[in-house]
Amino acid sequence: MKRKMNLAARRLAAAWLLLLAGCDHGAAQGALPLRIEISHVVGDAPLQLGDSYKTATGDAWSAERLRYYLSNFRLRRADGSWFVNPQSADSSRGYFLVDEADAASKQFQIGPLPAGTYSGIEFLVGVDPARNGAGAQTGTLDPARGMFWTWNTGYIFFQFEGHSPQSTDAEHALTYHIGGGTSAPARSVFLQFQAPVEITAENSAELHLHVDLARLFDGAHVLHPATQPTAMDPAASAEIADNSAGLFRIDHVHKLPKAGLAAAL
C-alpha cells in the first residue's frame, strides 16, 4: 500500500516538475534538474557511525547522529547571474534534511535548471530567517522531526551527537546542536566548480559533495571536546556553526543524461 502511494506521489512530483518547467519563461524546453549526492567522510574515508576518529590535536571522537538542513540553493552562471532554486511557502520544497542514517536523504535534486553554463553553487546550512519564523511547517520542515528547538523556537540547523573520551559531559557525550533565530543566521556556503558545468535539454549533471567531519574539529576554529563537549544555543555554537559551513567540498561532477534522471524519478 505504502509502495503504491510512493509511486503515485512520485508520478505527481514528475508531473509537477514538467509543469514548472513549462511555466518557467526563458527556460529551455525540457529543462532538467541537477542531482546532488552527499557523502559524509573523515578526510578521504567514508564516515562510519560509531567508529573512533582522531583530531589533529589528538582528541578522539565518534559520531552517532548527524543531521542537518540544506536550503536556499542557487547556481551561478558563467556570466555572473544566478539561477535561484524555487521554494514555495506552503511546502518544504527546496529544504532538504540530510541524515547520515537515511540513505535516501543523501541524494536529492534541485531545479529544473534552464540550459546554460554554470560555474558554482551556493546554499545555506540551515533555514533562512523568514522561513524559520513562519509558523507550523510540513515535510522536511515538520517540527515533529525533532530538528526544532522549543525553548527558543526555531530550527536546529545542524545536529551532531557522538562521544569523545575527552568529553567532560555525562557518558563522555558530544552534543552539538546549531541553530538560531534572527540573531544567529544560517551559514552560507559557496563552492566553485572545478570546470564549468553544462546543462542542456539532453544532459544534466550530478554533483557529488563530500562533507568532511574532520573539519568540524579542525576547521576555521579548533574544537576541543574537553573544553566544549556541548553546544545547544546560538551563542555557544557560533564557532561550530562557522566550522559546519567549512565541511563541504565538491568531490566530482559528472554528466547525467536525461534518461538517467528519468530512472531516478
Next chain:
Amino acid sequence: MIAARATPRLQVPQGWPAPRYDFAGNPVTAAGFALGRRLFYDPILSRDGNIACGNCHQQFAAFAHLDHRVSHGIGGVNGKRNTPGLFNLAWQPDLMWDGSVHHLEMQPVAPMSNPVEMGGSLALAVDKLRRDARYPELFAQAFGSPGVDSQRLLRALAQFTGTLVSADSRYDRYVQGREAFTPQERTGLDLFRQHCASCHREPLFSDFSYRNNGLDAAPRDAGRAVISGRVQDQGRFRVPSLRNVALTAPYMHDGRYETLEQVLDHYAAGIQPSPTLDPLLANGIPLTAEQRDALLAFLDTLSDENFIHDRRFAETHD
C-alpha cells in the same frame, strides 16, 4: 449569550493595532476552531494523557491558573513560572514570559515537550491523534482532506488561541462612550496613565518589552537573558497585559504575589535595585491610600466578564 456552536472570527477592535498573527494562512473555520478547542481541552496531547492545556489555563481566570504560583505539570511536578492568561495573543509579538516562542502556531510545542509540563513531544501527540477513533475524521472536516500532521494540529490550536479576544471590559465600554466610570474609577484611570501606562500601554495594556521590575537584587531566574544571551537582560521578563488582571492572580513571573494590593506594595516600597532594574522604577510608585483604592478600582474595570463566560471558548463534551 453567544451559542457555543458559533465560531469566533478575529475582529480588530476599534483603535487597536493590526494583529501580528496573520490568519490569511490559516483561515478560521467552524470545524477548525472546534477542533482547536477540543485539542486545547484534551489531555491526549500530554505524554500520559493526564494534562491538557486547559488544566493550567482556566477560562474563569482568563485562561491563567488561579491560586497556582507556578504551573503544575505531569506527575505533579512544578514548573518554574506562573501560567499567564491567554487572550489577545494574535497581537503579541513573542510569547512566554521570556519571549522564547516567536510564532503563535509554535507555542504549544513548548509545553507539550517540556518535561515539567505535558512531558511528551509533538511527534508523540501526532501519533496518538492518528490512532484515535475520532480525530482523523475531525481533522479531515477541519482541513478539507484526510491527514493528521503537526501543522494541522498547531494550526487548529492557533484557530482557538488566536481568536481568544478580550476587548469587552467596562474600560472598553467607557473608552467607547457606552458606559460611565465612577469618579473613583476615573481617578484610577488618570493615575494609571500617569504611573503605569508607559509599560502597560493601552489598548493591549502592554508594550511587549522585557523589563526588570525590581523583584530581586539578584534575579533567581535569568529570564530574557537566556533567550537573548545579553547580560543586560538578566531578570527581565515580558511586561504582561493588565487586561483581566483582577482575575489572574497570582502575579509576577514566579507568582510570588497573591493579591493586587501586594503588587502595589511592591511598586510603592519594595523595588530592589540591581544593574538591570528598569530606570522608570528607580524611585518606585508611591501612592496615598486614596490613590491606591482608586487605582485598584480602575484595575477592576479591566475584567472582561463576557470573555470569561463566552461559551464558544468553554470545554464542550460533544
